[in-house]
Every structure is written in C-alpha cells, then in structure tokens.
Amino acid sequence: MPEQTNVSSKAAHTVSAYDEELQFLMRRIAEMGGVAERMVEESITALMNSDVGLSQKVISDDLLVDEAERQIGEKAVSIIARRQPMASDLRDIIASIRIAADLERIGDMAKNIAKRVIAVEGLAQPKKLLRGLEHLSELALTQLKEVLDACATRSAELAKAVRERDEEIDAIYTSLFRELLTYMMEDPRNITACTHLLFCAKNIERIGDHATNIAESVYYMTTGIQPENERPQGDETSSVAVTVDGK
C-alpha cells in the first residue's frame, strides 16, 4: 500500500522526528496500560491466595505508573510547546495526558487492593464473596484490556462498546455490596474482613469507571467529539439499605 493512502500516518506534517515523538507518546501509553493491567491482575490474585509477597510487588510497581504518568505529561507539554501541533495531533496529545491520568489512578486502585491483602490475611473471608470479587474483577479487566486495544487501534467503535458496558460492572458491584452487608450482620467477626473486601469491590468498580473515562478519551481522540457526560451512572449502592432481618 502506498504511504499516502495510509490515513493513520496523517501525512500533512513532514517532520519525521515529530512523528516519532507522537508515536513515543502512544507507545508509552500502551506500556503504561500493560503495567496497570498486570497490577490489577496481580492484586486480585494476591487477594484470592492471601499472597502477601505478590501484594508487596504490586505496591512497589505503583511507582512505575506514577513515573510513566509524569513522563507522558512532560513529553506531551514539550511536544505542544515546540511543535505547534495541528488539531488532530493536538487531540492525540491531550488525550494522552488524560489517559495517563486514568491509568495512574488504576495503579492506585490496584495498590489499595494489594494493601488490603495484608489487612485481611488470617481473617475469615467467605469463599462466596471472594468468588464474587473475582468475577467483578474479571469484568473490569476485560474493560481495561479492550479500552487499551481501542486506544492502540484507534477504534472509536470499540471505545463506544466499552463505555456502554460499564453498567454491567455496576450491577454486579451493587449485588456484592448487599451480600457483604448481609455477611457482616450475620456475624460481627466478619465485619473487619468484609469492610476491607467492600473497599476492594469499590476499587474494582472504580477501575471500571476509569476504563470508561479512557474510552471517552479514545473516542474524543479518534472522532474529535467529546461524548456527553450523561453516561450510565456508576455506583448505585449509595441507595442500598439492608436491615438486620434481611429486608
């Protein structure tokens, strides 16, 4: 295929060092996304297996995503300052800053889950709840993987699909929330562990939210359209009431 028919090359600018700089940004986002994804996976594995060693690895890996965010931010600003990018490149650059911020938060969520592995170690953790958490995290991870794919392949379609699927995570989170409350009421010895698991569930739900934010940035980057903020709204547990007799 001749070079000029390749839409993604945006042939209008000729400075190849500039192209390389833009590609550097996208490559760094992809790498950062890979690290964040691995941190989420490992934090859940550590939680399921009470693996304190693995959880400590996740905690220290958080520095990698922090550093990546700083680097992407600095590079983005430096490209804008020196290259005076045209509109479509500018969208890519601004989207990189936003996506890096969301990935950094996802790293924080994974780190927070990892810290709780240490807190709940040795406490009774109802198996059924752990399975529920695992299921929730699988959905969140799928969202994260697909939105990173959408970013790498510049697919507005895929980004849109991710954004629309966030509701599923929210529904499962809400039912897990109810279940956790019920366990706490059944036996006060469950309260400490369940509270930590509640925050783990909330962290996973927020990972889903950040994946949705990234989907919006990818959509903006590829289409130039900022999606309306009216998306299916997250966490419905704020209105959940469970009473001791289960009503």
Added chain:
Amino acid sequence: MPEQTNVSSKAAHTVSAYDEELQFLMRRIAEMGGVAERMVEESITALMNSDVGLSQKVISDDLLVDEAERQIGEKAVSIIARRQPMASDLRDIIASIRIAADLERIGDMAKNIAKRVIAVEGLAQPKKLLRGLEHLSELALTQLKEVLDACATRSAELAKAVRERDEEIDAIYTSLFRELLTYMMEDPRNITACTHLLFCAKNIERIGDHATNIAESVYYMTTGIQPENERPQGDETSSVAVTVDGK
C-alpha cells in the same frame, strides 16, 4: 507600578483577545471551584440534618460542574490550537484542564455523599460519628478553599502548604474508620448506616486528595516544576484491623 515590571502580566504576547481567552479559563476555574465547594458544604449539611431536599439539590448541581469541565477542556484545546501559546501560558492551560478534572471529581464525591443522605435517612446514626465526619469535612473544605485561593492568586507557597497538610485529613479519616468498625461490631443494626457513613468518610478523604492534586497543578502552573509524586500517601485504613473484642 509600571506595567512591564508586573511579572504576572506576561507582557510578551500582545494580542489582547488572547489575554482575555486565558483570563476566561481562570475565571471559569474559579467559578467551577466555587460551585464544587458549595456542593461539598451542602452535602455535609444535608447529611448532618437528614435534609433530603438539600441532598437532591446537590445531586442536580453536579451537572453544572460536569458542564464546566467540558467547557474548560474545549476552550483550552481551542486556545492551544489557535494561539500556539508559549511555555508559561501553555502551563496555565494544561493546568486548567487538570484542575477542572479534579473539581469535576470533587463534585462527584459531593453527589455521592448526597445520595447516601437518602439511604441513611431514618436509620440510627451515632451522633459522635456524625461529629467526626463533620470535623473531617471541615478540614477537607479548608484545603479546598485554600487551594482555590492559591490558584486565584497564583501562589506556589500556598499550594505547597495545602499539599503538606493532607496528612492531617488522612490521620482523622483512619481514626474515624476504626470507630465506624467498632460501632458496627457493637450492634449489627448499625451496619447499614455505618457502611454508608464509611463511604461518606472515604469520599471526604478523597476530596482532600483532589485538593492536593490541584495544589500540585497550581505549583506546576506557577513554577514550571512538577512536584515529585512522593507525597504523604493517603488512606492508611487499608491496614487497619479491628476485632470484635476491640483489639
């Protein structure tokens, strides 16, 4: 004082329409900050007084901050695209995008607290816990007010002070977290209300975190230096264990 000695006027660009555009951004940030601050105040008042009407106002006000963020983002990108800003202006513009994102999240936190007002209405809410929450929210609001001042007055000093004070909020949040767990263990009928209050406390702690993020953006905007990510790290409750017998 002669115009040219005023550092903040950045006399290098002469297009006054451009200055107005930059000022528009900062004015919009200040307005948005005012709305976010009011939402936080009102969500806490609603929680303290079980005022469902006020909580509904907070929930609908969230649209204002969502809209403000979108507007600031669009304006920022359009200024960069058309004006090719020089480095120091570019920092202001990039910082506006970041600050608007944090303010939008603060609005979300206030909305989440407001939603829980409805969930806990009519349930027993230990007075001492509510006072603890109120105290936590006063600290978070002080942080928010001061960081908005730092932004309006372009004070790197003030921004630095806000960033360093985040630890205080974290310490109080951690003790409140312990107290909430203890109440739940004492009487299972407290569990539903306490769980919602736990999330309210977490939301307030996160408002403090977002104020700290804004402090970092203001610091960057005024000095050009990105503060190292190693700041006093938030939520220490992830390692809190409370057992039924209170040990």
